[in-house]
């Protein structure tokens with residue numbers, strides 16, 4: 001019998017999940033969103049079979065429901081469940097970047113027919129909305145699952161089976177442990193990235209060349225500051241106690257660094273940098289990182305008109321999808337370097353073969 005799967009919140013993450021599971025046999029995929037144009041887009045592009053603008057009407061039909069709205073909305077939707085009646089078993093999961101408040105709301109679900117399993121696919125982008133959704137967004141990413149006392153082993157297996165087409169890697173975590181770790185490796189770095197951008201903006205008033213000088217390093221470390229402010233506001237608010245603790249630690253760490261800098265402690269500063277480099281280099285993010293790094297290739301190009309386009313066209317001809325492109329260095333008349341990022345090793349290796357055949361110099365850093 002066909003299972004009905006509801007995705008509540010058809011944005012970047014909900015839309016990407018829909019795209020990766022929609023070809024599964026024997027499921028009817030339905031979507032709910034408060035934004036009418038997202039519903040229309042999802043229906044027009046056959047991302048889901050049917051759309052609903054009323055959560056209650058949609059969720060009572062579902063066998064599995066994925067809540068993919070902002071964290072605070074997800075909490076509200078969970079509370080709404082207590083005003084509905086469920087006659088058949090229903091597995092509910094979510095995709096929220098913070099688990100604590102969502103699991104707290106889930107613990108208050110009254111219906112015995114609902115099994116709740118927290119979830120968080122650890123991949124995304126700075127874009128938002130269903131138009132930015134991608135079928136392979138979660139490939140190779142960690143997908144955190146947090147079962148509750150309301151869910152059985154069989155429920156967990158059913159959910160994992162549904163999510164298998166995402167090609168992500170499941171990791172079972174306690175919600176609090178999840179929130180602690182994501183505050184360190186995702187939420188807090190985001191705050192710092194935004195603060196660095198603010199610092200540069202302040203200095204620009206007296207140093208107008210700052211934007212021209214902002215090179216690869218500044219761009220690398222502040223990339224995530226270009227993400228969706230509404231979503232991140234919600235994340236900071238929902239995980240504020242953990243983030244505040246990290247801020248206090250960070251301020252202490254900065255004070256320590258200031259002491260070293262003010263005292264001109266060369267050797268201690270070098271040791272600090274060496275220790276950081278050692279730890280950073282040891283993080284083999286492809287094997288153990290929560291947020292996977294992409295598979296990169298560095299390509300030498302010459303500063304000629306259309307040089308970048310030629311590389312892109314060459315790869316497109318071979319149906320290779322590029323996840324990200326960055327120009328690392330290009331000055332007039334001089335060789336530049338393009339960093340191309342791919343979703344998986346296969347695309348990375350295929351691209352290298354294609355580019356080498358066309359006489360490009362490429363490097364893959366191990």
Ligand SMILES: NC(=O)C1=CN([C@@H]2O[C@H](COP(=O)(O)OP(=O)(O)OC[C@H]3O[C@@H](n4cnc5c(N)ncnc54)[C@H](O)[C@@H]3O)[C@@H](O)[C@H]2O)C=CC1
Nearest residue numbers: 009010011012013034035069070071096097124125128129
């Ligand atoms: N963007 C990212 O990189 C990642 C986001 N997440 C989590 O995924 C969730 C969704 O984020 P995105 O898809 O990026 O955001 P988005 O802004 O692309 O999508 C959110 C969707 O929720 C809908 N929505 C907002 N309020 C609603 C309401 N009251 N009722 C019904 N629908 C409503 C919006 O119309 C939109 O379609 C968030 O909880 C976020 O923490 C998880 C992993 C990565």
Ligand SMILES: O=C(O)C(=O)Cc1ccc(O)cc1
Nearest residue numbers: 097121122123124125126224
């Ligand atoms: O693009 C990046 O580096 C991200 O940080 C994506 C991301 C954003 C939010 C999440 O909860 C998980 C992953």
